[in-house]
Amino acid sequence: MTQSYTNYILHLADNALILGQRNAEWCGHGPVLEQDIAITNISLDLIGQARSLYQYAAELKGNGATEDSLAFLRTEREFKNCLLAEQPNGDWAQTILRQFFVSTFQFYLYQSLLTHSDSTLAAIAEKSLKEVRYHLRWGSEWVIRLGDGTEESARRMNKAVSELWCYTGEFFVPADYETAAGSDPAGLKDAFYSKVREVFTQASLAVPENVFMHTGGKNGMHTEHLGFILSDLQYMQRAYPGCEW
Amino acid sequence: MNRTAENNALWSYLEEVVDPEIPVLSIVDMGIVRDIQQTGQALTVTITPTYTGCPAMDVIAAAIRMELMAKGFSPVIIKNSISPAWTTDWMTEHGKQKLKAYGIAPPNPKQQVCSDELFAPHEAVQCPHCNSWHTSRISEFGSTACKALYKCAACKEPFDYFKCH
Numbered sequence: 559m560t561q562s563y564t565n566y567i568l569h570l571a572d573n574a575l576i577l578g579q580r581n582a583e584w585c586g587h588g589p590v591l592e593q594d595i596a597i598t599n600i601s602l603d604l605i606g607q608a609r610s611l612y613q614y615a616a617e618l619k620g621n622g623a624t625e626d627s628l629a630f631l632r633t634e635r636e637f638k639n640c641l642l643a644e645q646p647n648g649d650w651a652q653t654i655l656r657q658f659f660v661s662t663f664q665f666y667l668y669q670s671l672l673t674h675s676d677s678t679l680a681a682i683a684e685k686s687l688k689e690v691r692y693h694l695r696w697g698s699e700w701v702i703r704l705g706d707g708t709e710e711s712a713r714r715m716n717k718a719v720s721e722l723w724c725y726t727g728e729f730f731v732p733a734d735y736e737t738a739a740g741s742d743p744a745g746l747k748d749a750f751y752s753k754v755r756e757v758f759t760q761a762s763l764a765v766p767e768n769v770f771m772h773t774g775g776k777n778g779m780h781t782e783h784l785g786f787i788l789s790d791l792q793y794m795q796r797a798y799p800g801c802e803w
Numbered sequence: 804m805n806r807t808a809e810n811n812a813l814w815s816y817l818e819e820v821v822d823p824e825i826p827v828l829s830i831v832d833m834g835i836v837r838d839i840q841q842t843g844q845a846l847t848v849t850i851t852p853t854y855t856g857c858p859a860m861d862v863i864a865a866a867i868r869m870e871l872m873a874k875g876f877s878p879v880i881i882k883n884s885i886s887p888a889w890t891t892d893w894m895t896e897h898g899k900q901k902l903k904a905y906g907i908a909p910p911n912p913k914q915q916v917c918s919d920e921l922f923a924p925h926e927a928v929q930c931p932h933c934n935s936w937h938t939s940r941i942s943e944f945g946s947t948a949c950k951a952l953y954k955c956a957a958c959k960e961p962f963d964y965f966k967c968h
Contacts, residue, residue: 592941592944593942595944595946595952596943599944603854603856603948606852606854607855607856681886684886685886685888686855692944698921702921
C-alpha cells in the first residue's frame with residue numbers, strides 16, 4: 559500500500575477523532591443529563607471508529623507506528639481532518655449542527671465505501687455505518703426541534719448555520735489521496751445537500767446560497783482551533799512519552 | 804460460529820468469561836465470540852465488538868486469555884474481527900433471559916421501529932421489573948453504547964433497554 563493510501567485512511571480517522579474529542583468536551587456540561595450522555599455516546603462511537611482506522615493505518619505504515627503514535631504524536635500540519643470537525647462547540651445549536659453535517663456526510667461516505675475494493679476498509683465502513691445511522695437520526699431530530707422550536711432556539715440555530723455553512727463545501731473537494739484511493743467525495747455532494755435541504759425545510763431554516771467555502775484541512779492547513787485541541791489531546795503523551803495505565 | 808461436538812469444551816470454558824459491564828452475561832451469550840481454532844495446545848479466539856468504541860473489549864480479551872491459559876492452553880491468540888458487524892440477533896435466548904432477570908430489558912427479537920424515520924414512535928419495550936408494557940423511552944443513548952434509557956409508567960422504575968442494533 560502506498561503512502562497516499564495511508565493518508566486517506568488517516569484522513570478518515572482524523573475526522574472521527576477530532577470531532578469525537580470536540581464532543582467529549584461536553585462531558586458533564588450537556589444541557590440536560592440525557593443529552594449529555596447522548597453526545598458523549600456519539601463521541602465514544604467516533605473515537606471507536608477512529609481507533610479501527612488508526613490501527614489499520616499503523617499496520618499499513620509499519621515502522622513501529624501504532625494507533626497511539628498516530629493519534630498522539632503527529633503535529634497539527636500532519637492532521638488531515640476537515641475544518642468543520644475542529645470548529646468550537648459554541649452553544650448546543652452549533653454542536654448539533656456540526657454533528658448533523660458530519661453524520662450526513664459520513665452516512666453517504668460509508669455507504670459508498672461498503673463496496674470498496676479494500677475489504678478491511680469496507681468492513682470498518684459497514685461497522686461504522688450502523689452507529690452513524692443513530693447519530694444522523696438524533697442530529698436531524700435536534701436540528702428540527704431547535705430550528706422549528708422557540709424564537710430563541712431558532713435564532714441560535716440560524717446563527718449556527720451562518721457560522722458553519724462555509725465549512726460544508728470542503729467535504730466535496732477531493733484531496734489527491736482521496737482520488738488515488740478511488741473515493742469520489744464530489745459524487746456525494748448532491749445526496750448530502752438534498753438531505754440537508756430536506757431537514758432544513760422541516761426545521762424552517764433557510765438554506766444559505768453563494769457562500770464562500772473554506773478548504774485546507776484535508777491537506778493540513780487548519781484553522782487556529784486545531785492546535786488547541788491537540789495540546790489537550792496529546793498532553794499526556796508529550797509530557798510523559800510512552801506512559802500507560 | 805464454529806461450535807461443534809469436538810470443540811464444545813472450549814466454548815463452554817468461554818461461557819465462564821463475562822462481560823464486565825453486564826456481569827451476568829457471558830461473552831458467548833452476547834454473541835461476541837465468533838470463532839475458536841485449536842492447533843495442539845495453541846488457541847486462536849476471534850471476537851467482535853458490539854460497538855467500535857466499546858471500552859470492555861480489552862478487558863474481555865485479557866479475561867479470555869487468562870481463562871484459557873488457566874486451563875493449560877498456550878499461546879492464546881485473540882483476533883478482532885468487525886465484519887460481519889455484530890447484531891443483537893446474535894445474543895442467545897438464554898442470554899436474553901439472564902439480562903431480563905438482571906433488570907435490563909433484552910433486545911426485541913424483531914426490530915420494530917428501529918428505522919431512519921425521524922420522530923418515529925418509540926419501540927414498545929416490556930419493563931423487566933414488573934412486565935408492564937406501559938413504558939416510555941427517555942433517551943436512545945444510555946449508560947453504555949449498547950443500551951437505551953426507558954422508564955416504566957406502572958412501577959415508576961427506570962431501566963436500561965439493550966437496544967436493537
